[in-house]
Amino acid sequence: MRLAPSILAADLTCLGEALAQCEAGGADLVHFDVMDGHFVPNLTFGPPVVAALRPYTARYLDCHLMVANPEALLPALAEAGAGGVTMHVEALDDPGRALRAAADLGMAPGLALRPGTPLRAVLPHLDAVDLVLPMTVEPGFGGQAFDDGVLPKIAAARDAIGRASRPVALQVDGGVNAVTLPRCLDAGADVFVVGTAIFGADDPAAAAKAFRALLDREDR
Numbered sequence: 001m002r003l004a005p006s007i008l009a010a011d012l013t014c015l016g017e018a019l020a021q022c023e024a025g026g027a028d029l030v031h032f033d034v035m036d037g038h039f040v041p042n043l044t045f046g047p048p049v050v051a052a053l054r055p056y057t058a059r060y061l062d063c064h065l066m067v068a069n070p071e072a073l074l075p076a077l078a079e080a081g082a083g084g085v086t087m088h089v090e091a092l093d094d095p096g097r098a099l100r101a102a103a104d105l106g107m108a109p110g111l112a113l114r115p116g117t118p119l120r121a122v123l124p125h126l127d128a129v130d131l132v133l134p135m136t137v138e139p140g141f142g143g144q145a146f147d148d149g150v151l152p153k154i155a156a157a158r159d160a161i162g163r164a165s166r167p168v169a170l171q172v173d174g175g176v177n178a179v180t181l182p183r184c185l186d187a188g189a190d191v192f193v194v195g196t197a198i199f200g201a202d203d204p205a206a207a208a209k210a211f212r213a214l215l216d217r218e219d220r
């Protein structure tokens with residue numbers, strides 16, 4: 001069970017401090033929401049910010065690409081020190097080629113789905129991914145309400161992953177908090193992206209620790 005705080009919800013003027021809070025809170029990964037203003041209406045940060053923050057933490061940098069042409073960013077993200085890249089299946093003409101390109105650059109490839117995209121869109125690629133992410137909000141903004149309607153898709157993804165030829169992580173992202181995280185656990189998720197519920201708290205490191213403790217109970 002891994003915890004991935006999303007720094008989109010952090011104080012963007014102090015991202016180095018946000019990484020220190022992730023470490024103090026026992027985060028396993030740090031989640032970067034890369035948005036281009038085309039695939040989603042919002043515009044955030046990209047490879048230069050990932051590269052600038054790389055020296056501030058030893059944690060694995062988990063990049064969620066909400067961009068229209070994710071393949072074009074892969075070389076720069078690899079150079080920046082990204083550990084994993086999760087691309088939206090809706091943005092890819094040839095998911096197999098994009099996944100191979102990420103792996104060839106030394107990054108763990110993942111596929112994300114919008115809430116309305118059926119799981120079958122990623123099933124042909126399960127043997128080529130390290131991670132599947134069924135989004136629990138429409139991608140683009142932090143702080144949205146969790147969509148319970150995605151839970152059956154998460155459970156179906158857990159079943160499909162059980163039949164895959166390699167270990168595949170099952171990430172959830174969007175509206176994950178102390179109330180909704182247990183629902184994701186029950187559905188079979190094992191990587192939890194948490195933005196607002198950590199960085200919106202008075203003490204983000206303490207909030208992260210509380211989530212880590214919840215996951216530790218499951219790990220035992």
Ligand code: DX5
Pocket residue numbers: 006008009031033064066137138139140141142143144173174175176193194195196197
């Ligand atoms: C939304 C992003 C999320 C977002 C999660 O498009 O992918 O990672 O930061 O934030 P919360 O936890 O606030 O929903």
Ligand code: ZN
Pocket residue numbers: 006031032033064173193
């Ligand atoms: Zn995300």
